Amino acid sequence: MPALEIKALHQYFEQGTVNENHALQGIDLTLEPGEFLTIIGGNGAGKSTLLNSIAGSLPVTHGQIKIADHDVTYQTVAKRAKLISRVFQDPKSGTAPLLTVEENLSLALRRGAWRNFWRPGVKKSDRALFKEKLASLNLGLEDRLSAEIGLLSGGQRQAITLLMATLQMPELLLLDEHTAALDPQTSATVMQLTDQLVRAQSITTLMITHNMQDAIKYGTRLIMLDHGRIVVDVGGAEKQGLTVPDLMRMFKEQSGSELTDDAVLLS
């Protein structure tokens, strides 16, 4: 049973107007459990649109999406949250700023589960787990359970968001340039943490990155998107042996245009 199965997925923006934009032009993609897919492509290639379609924040007009055999094509974001967890590009997006660290973690611990009004939102028994998980980040956050999360730095918040995304093992983890807004140092730390969390639990993951080096270094499979199509799909040993110039050459072959490191970096 594949972890993710996308069939003939199309997305249009402003369909039927002069500005019609056929952002995804027939995506077929199947991921086996435990696969860690990195996604690259130029600015506007449709990478975010693909992840938004999987997460449910963009309704699907054409095609089918199945996650672990559940057809989620017509499900809302909240419904799909049972199966999917997500880290956004903006560190502010993944956490509720006025809630404390432990409140945010507690919310994530019940991702997709029913929430009632007699059990406490933050359970004493969960605090030990939170402390242990936070300590593993090595950011000194284990002592800040009751700090408002909005007061933490972007890197700290992004690390916590990652933790939140993996607190309840998801069928699918979606990462959309989740290190792009961080400084290079923090970005590298969060990237390593990602790799560690994903591999520890063999979480099936889709990660968009603008950093070709990261795309090669991390993950088990790599796809390149161009004009809403998958133009390169490599895995296994072939992916291990890739270099950045290889990727640029592949892009040129496929799309006929030049993919400079800059074009990707700026996306």
Added chain:
Amino acid sequence: MSIITSSVSQGFLWSIMAIGVYLTFRILDIADMTAEGSFPLGAAVTARALTTGHGPIAATLYGFIAGALAGLVSGLLHTKLKIPDLLTGILTMTGLYSINLWVMGLTSNLSLTTDPKLKTIFSRFPVGDDTTTVIVIGAIIVVIVIALLVMFFNTEMGLAARAVGNNQAMSAANGINNDNMKIIVYMVSNGLIALAGSLMAQSNGYADVSMGIGTLVIALSAIIIAEIFLHNLSFGMRLVTIIGGAIIYRLIIALVLELGVDPNYLRLFYALMLVLFLAIPTVQNRFRQWEQRQANRKRMSED
């Protein structure tokens, strides 16, 4: 002295309304005009129930429930039909005007004092003179309301509701149904506002169809007074300070009336007061900028 005690007693009743408004205003970031209809709705329902032989506790609860239903209507209009929040409130409020008249039996004013046997929640449980009774019972109800709210907003569901007001993308990504949570907050909020209307009617001895005018402005003023004096409080402490805000506000109004201002001009005064409160942060900012500019000019001219 009587100004102070009567302000305290009215302040307690207003604080219940202000706490109700606080929920939509600060948790959902919506200034919900439904308040202007649910306040008299609570009054009307309770007055009608009392005059048709229901006991005061039941009548007060009916008022609360009616308000919660008004909140449900606004919540559904806003979340399911995607009508902008401000318009949603205006629509419900406008509709409620007719409903309130209907509830009161098509009169604009329903007296609770014509029947000497009729007991309000205050005359049913007298603690002393009228004002003292309103203070004591009002305080008891506020304490219960705050305790229940603090408990609720710390449960799994309450936490989810707070997250919705804070970051909707995050809450949805964690499986929270944003619409349902907003509807719940709308219901609790308007239930409390109607409860305040119910108690106000029982304290004043009548329900009046126009008693809701100014509800939102009064409540927001009370909230902002509380926030001006104390920053960075926990949710529970913030609710407690709103009691203070409501009492202070009521005192200001009482003083203004004492100074001989015609009560007919009171609502103009409410509006001007809120403009003032809302302007304070901007004025402070401008002043700070002006100071900085002065200092900078001085430095530049010295160089």
